[in-house]
Amino acid sequence: MINQRETARTKYGQKIADATVGRLSRYYRTLKQLESLGVATVSSDELAKRNNVTSAQVRKDFSFFGAFGRRGLGYNVRDLKHNIAHILGLDLEWHLALVGVGNIGRALLNFRQFQEQNFYFTLLLDSDPRKIGTRFNNLEVKNLDHLAEEITKAHVDIVVISVPVEAAQKVADQLVATGIKAILNFAPTSLHVPSDVVVRNENMVIEIEHLSFALAQTERV
Template sequence: MDIPSGDTARKRISESTIHRLSRYFRTLSLLEKENFETVSSKELAKREKLTPAQVRKDLSFFGSFGTRGLGYPVAELKAKVSRILGIDRIWRVALVGVGNIGSAMVSYKEFIKQGFHIVKLFDNDQRKIGSNHKGIIVSDIKNLRTELQDDRIEMVIVAVPATVAQYIVDDIVKAEVKAILNFAPINLKVPSGVHVRNENMVMELEYLSFAMVNHHSPKGGGKA
């Protein structure tokens, strides 16, 4: 399905393509540091263990960014990709559940580096409410909906036990937040228009387990 929009008609872009764009972005940042002016699809592909055609096709969904005979201008392509991914800006993020994983996320530098700023924390534990984590005071989860709205939060990271995740997500949805990163091992129900990504580390270990007991050689060498 094409999604007609604003000024251009957009094709449906596959999840794989979007993930590869993230990887291109990372590699382009590196190439920039290494003072490359331009990069060919061949070089980019080599670094990502992909085919050059794949790289070119991915980029071609969004425009023509290269020069025939030369390749792609690194700095410019990086800017374009960051624009496409919507990471040429700051996102206001809240985190619910200041437990093991939650605490780790608050201190996770890669988030801030990429413009994802965790600016609010929530928990239901009285001992945690009011405490200070990296300069942020933990709020009472009772006020989740109102505070998300008042603080114009755009994304929420959910790091609570599976048993309560759905209730919390219902509140998040009520607060009109449209993007959720979920660490609870559960299939969340959200209305259409709300985006959910699940981060499930157990599933990745299970994949490794499967690969080992089956002497499995995944095509392309596995998830990169």
């Protein structure tokens, strides 16, 4: 399960594919880079080449949200970047909670790209008594038993779950009960949540197994 709520739709009512949203993020990164290089205008073909997709794909992706280009000329880099930022909600500030302050979790706290994109950790939760009360990145680790009140107090929008696999579903259930609608799940298990809650899974073992699959297939032919 990748997206567990009804697929998002534009104001025109179209369903937006997950793949489209992912590509918008990639185009956005390209546009930031072009802007920093002082490039003023870009074509769908240029964006396509830099992202290993077709130019028709780029234009189609944009078309769900509006007409951002000028025929014959291409796209204004600055304007397009702002438009995509708005679509992706990157013009807003998002408050994150980290549940499970382990190995991966601590790396995420120090992950600059989150802050650069207006994603800020404002709450750390763990169940380990040795961790509760300690501080990471200026944030005190709170007791997981008080999840609901801490989540509410910190005005959390998005929760990153990086607890052991056995604990993940219970945490998800509690988050759903407190009204959380967006979860980034690092635990290697499918979470069962209502359809109005979005879960994205970040599963590094699955990614690397795609690679071993490809290598094994080749070698065994």
